[in-house]
Amino acid sequence: MKVTVVGAGAVGASCAEYIAIKDFASEVVLLDIKEGYAEGKAMDLMQTASLNGFDTKITGVTNDYSKTADSDICVITSGIPRKPGMTREELIGINAGIVKTVSSSLIEHSPNTIIIVVSNPMDTMTYLVHKSTDLPKNRIIGMGGALDSARFKYRLAEALGAPISDVDGMVIGGHSDKGMVPLIGKAVRNSVVVSEFLSEERMGQVVQDTKVGGATLTGLLGTSAWYAPGAAVSGMVQAIACDTKKIFPCSALLEGEFGLSDLSIGVPCILGANGIEKIVEISLSDAEKAKLAESAEGVKKTNGLLEL
Numbered sequence: 384m385k386v387t388v389v390g391a392g393a394v395g396a397s398c399a400e401y402i403a404i405k406d407f408a409s410e411v412v413l414l415d416i417k418e419g420y421a422e423g424k425a426m427d428l429m430q431t432a433s434l435n436g437f438d439t440k441i442t443g444v445t446n447d448y449s450k451t452a453d454s455d456i457c458v459i460t461s462g463i464p465r466k467p468g469m470t471r472e473e474l475i476g477i478n479a480g481i482v483k484t485v486s487s488s489l490i491e492h493s494p495n496t497i498i499i500v501v502s503n504p505m506d507t508m509t510y511l512v513h514k515s516t517d518l519p520k521n522r523i524i525g526m527g528g529a530l531d532s533a534r535f536k537y538r539l540a541e542a543l544g545a546p547i548s549d550v551d552g553m554v555i556g557g558h559s560d561k562g563m564v565p566l567i568g569k570a571v572r573n574s575v576v577v578s579e580f581l582s583e584e585r586m587g588q589v590v591q592d593t594k595v596g597g598a599t600l601t602g603l604l605g606t607s608a609w610y611a612p613g614a615a616v617s618g619m620v621q622a623i624a625c626d627t628k629k630i631f632p633c634s635a636l637l638e639g640e641f642g643l644s645d646l647s648i649g650v651p652c653i654l655g656a657n658g659i660e661k662i663v664e665i666s667l668s669d670a671e672k673a674k675l676a677e678s679a680e681g682v683k684k685t686n687g688l689l690e691l
């Protein structure tokens with residue numbers, strides 16, 4: 384199993400590290416445009432192998448796509464991150480060009496690959512890869528909901544005073560400060576809906592804290608987060624590599640599912656060897672449907688800025 388990660392910055396290196404630590408891939412290629420940068424990150428990571436106990440071989444390359452040939456899975460993290468006070472949507476001007484060029488170079492050398500898009504604004508960048516390449520739709524997947532759901536579980540555990548392993552919940556919709564739809568009505572503590580434990584007001588706070596999770600970290604760090612994003616990507620890569628058929632909320636191209644079409648947005652998906660094996664059309668309350676529709680409008684507005 385060969386995995387390429389484009390962008391050896393904060394998120395790309397974190398992805399490579401978590402993939403290696405989980406020890407299911409034979410090879411990870413890190414590629415960056417900055418001379419020597421990916422080589423340096425790969426060497427540093429390889430020097431953790433005997434300490435962390437993995438055999439995955441990590442190599443770094445400067446913009447040489449021939450070294451990525453025949454990758455089973457490619458992750459795109461190249462592009463600029465936001466700074467405090469910015470939205471993810473403001474990154475479109477620079478990142479769209481990067482994502483378009485990178486995806487076409489990857490496919491040239493790995494025509495059968497599955498692509499996971501991370502660069503922001505992620506739903507729009509995922510849609511751009513659908514529109515600008517010939518890959519089938521099950522092989523282009525955006526990562527956002529896996530991260531947002533992890534943040535939702537963190538906030539739920541905090542509100543409940545419970546261990547994180549005791550809570551479950553999912554975030555669907557666009558990966559944006561306003562567009563996320565944390566499904567609070569379906570969130571559970573050990574099978575019991577959280578409304579049994581939390582007031583309406585506290586649940587509203589959990590939802591709001593989840594939606595601005597990325598902005599909160601950007602304010603604290605001066606740039607956006609990388610540990611949880613890297614872990615979220617590695618979980619999706621593992622599900623595909625090991626054909627686990629686990630459900631992750633992913634940005635998938637919709638063609639009528641949930642009453643939506645012609646956009647990529649976060650919905651529950653079964654991930655396996657074929658990438659998105661199935662979009663799971665869970666039933667939503669009227670309020671959840673309305674929020675998802677509003678979120679889709681926001682994503683489509685950003686998609687409208689693309690030069691296709």
Ligand SMILES: NC(=O)c1ccc[n+]([C@@H]2O[C@H](COP(=O)([O-])OP(=O)(O)OC[C@H]3O[C@@H](n4cnc5c(N)ncnc54)[C@H](O)[C@@H]3O)[C@@H](O)[C@H]2O)c1
Pocket residue numbers: 389390391392393394395414415416417420460461462463464465474478481485500501502503505526527530558606607608609612
């Ligand atoms: N979808 C998500 O949940 C999620 C989570 C975190 C970050 N992100 C996004 O991921 C992206 C990367 O974030 P980061 O913190 O790692 O940024 P970073 O600046 O640390 O790293 C980005 C790397 O991309 C490289 N790069 C730029 N253009 C390139 C090109 N054409 N080819 C190859 N490499 C290129 C840069 O040299 C840099 O090393 C940002 O757009 C950020 O908003 C998304």
Ligand SMILES: O=C(O)C[C@H](O)C(=O)O
Pocket residue numbers: 464465471503530558596597598600601607608612
């Ligand atoms: O917040 C960001 O800009 C980066 C990423 O989308 C995140 O949610 O951490």
